[in-house]
Amino acid sequence: MKIAVCxxxxxxxxxxxxxxTFLEQVSKLAPDILLLNEMPLGKWLATHKPPNAxxxxxxxxxxxxxxxxxxxxxxxxFGSKPVxxxxxxxxxxxxxxxxxxxxxxxxxxxxxxTGWLEQDWFAPSREGFDxxxxxDLRIGALVCTELMFTEWARHYGRLGANLLLVPRATGSLNTxxxxxxxxxxxxxxxxxxxxxxxxxxxxxxxxxxxxxxxxVFDPDGELIAQTxxxxxxxxxxxxxxxxxxxxxxxxxxxxx
Numbered sequence: 001m002k003i004a005v006c007x008x009x010x011x012x013x014x015x016x017x018x019x020x021t022f023l024e025q026v027s028k029l030a031p032d033i034l035l036l037n038e039m040p041l042g043k044w045l046a047t048h049k050p051p052n053a054x055x056x057x058x059x060x061x062x063x064x065x066x067x068x069x070x071x072x073x074x075x076x077x078f079g080s081k082p083v084x085x086x087x088x089x090x091x092x093x094x095x096x097x098x099x100x101x102x103x104x105x106x107x108x109x110x111x112x113x114t115g116w117l118e119q120d121w122f123a124p125s126r127e128g129f130d131x132x133x134x135x136d137l138r139i140g141a142l143v144c145t146e147l148m149f150t151e152w153a154r155h156y157g158r159l160g161a162n163l164l165l166v167p168r169a170t171g172s173l174n175t176x177x178x179x180x181x182x183x184x185x186x187x188x189x190x191x192x193x194x195x196x197x198x199x200x201x202x203x204x205x206x207x208x209x210x211x212x213x214x215x216v217f218d219p220d221g222e223l224i225a226q227t228x229x230x231x232x233x234x235x236x237x238x239x240x241x242x243x244x245x246x247x248x249x250x251x252x253x254x255x256x
Contacts, residue, residue, distance in 0.1 A: 001137060003163070003193055004031035004075075004235045005214035007227045008040050010199040013062070014069050025233045026075070033134060036079030037195040037214070038144050038167040039091065041066050044201045044210075045082070046117045056082075056089065056121075070096040076134055079195075080107065080143050080167045085125040091118075093141035093167065095132050104132045107143040115171070115201075129155055136240060137163050140190070144168045147180045147194070150187050157188030157252060162243040166194035172211040182221040189246035191238055192217045195227075219246035 004026060012019060026034055039045075042062035048055050063081035070077045076097035082089045083103075091107035106124035129152050131138050140156030140163070147153075147166050156164055164184055170177055177194070185192040198212035214227035216236045225236045246252060 001033070001135065001238045001240070002029075002031045002235050003191075003216065003238060004029055004034045004233055005193050005195045005216055005225065005227060006034070006036065006233045007196050007198045007212040007214050008037055008232070010197055010201045010210060011043050012041050014041065014065050022233065023069075023073075026073070029233060029235045031075050031235050033076040033078060033097075033137070034073070035165050035193050035195045035214075036077060036167060037197045038080050038169040039063060039082055040079060040167075040195075040197065044115075044169060044197070046121055047115055047201055049117060050120050060084070060089075067094075067096065067101055071099060071101070078104075078139070078141075078165050078167070080141075082122075083125070085123055088123040089121055090125040091122050091143060093143050093165075095134060095139070097134055102132060104139075105129065105141040105143065107146065109145045109149065111145055116169075131156065131159050131161055137238075140164045140188075142166045142184065144170060147177070147184055147192075150180075150183050153184035153188040153190070153192075157190055157247065161188065161190050162240055163238065164188060164190050164192045166192065168194050168196040170196055170211055172209050174211045174213045177211070177213070178215060178223065181215055181217045182223070185217040185219055186221040187251065189219045189243060189249070189252040191219060191236075191243065193236075198229075198232075219243050 110118035
């Protein structure tokens with residue numbers, strides 16, 4: 001099973017030259033599943049303070065268009081998109097496979113700081129951290145900040161996950177995110193793959209710098225692939241026997 005991770009720029013629009021080049025790269029690499037970064041299209045919403053109906057509607061429409069694009073791909077895809085909730089938006093992790101959109105998980109943990117005013121905009125409309133299947137893959141979703149809470153990586157591992165997918169829109173502190181990815185792999189015995197946003201976005205009174213660096217860690221917590229400015233899409237063949245071995249080894253086997 002081959003997975004592709006990526007780093008995509010802020011302000012990305014379907015139909016743009018950057019988007020078409022990205023799709024061409026993905027087609028040549030021919031992954032089984034493509035991992036997109038967190039809410040990958042349009043200008044990053046959480047630099048604004050709500051209410052901002054125009055920005056919200058634009059963000060929603062861009063991601064509705066994204067799903068239509070993904071339904072036409074030859075590979076499966078995984079990412080997150082904004083959806084309407086009762087009082088706020090929800091950040092919904094999804095799987096698109098075999099012509100079907102499946103809602104997988106709603107992000108539960110939200111930062112609230114300059115550039116990432118997510119508590120103002122988002123709240124989950126569904127609870128839980130549950131697996132979704134695709135072929136031989138048993139996938140757990142950890143959307144961005146959720147990667148920092150290793151109890152959920154361990155939870156997924158105990159449910160039988162073999163792959164944790166982490167769409168991100170994170171800043172320039174990539175050392176912390178790599179450490180979190182490695183620990184999620186170590187405590188779960190799973191592959192951990194993440195894609196991230198890149199570039200600088202200007203808000204009304206601030207700027208946010210996104211850090212790029214999509215990555216894949218193996219079940220031992222070793223970094224085996226990483227994107228960069230000269231390589232925005234990379235692929236990895238997943239060896240699921242490594243997962244089974246890691247789940248029998250320390251520290252995954254430890255109960256409690």
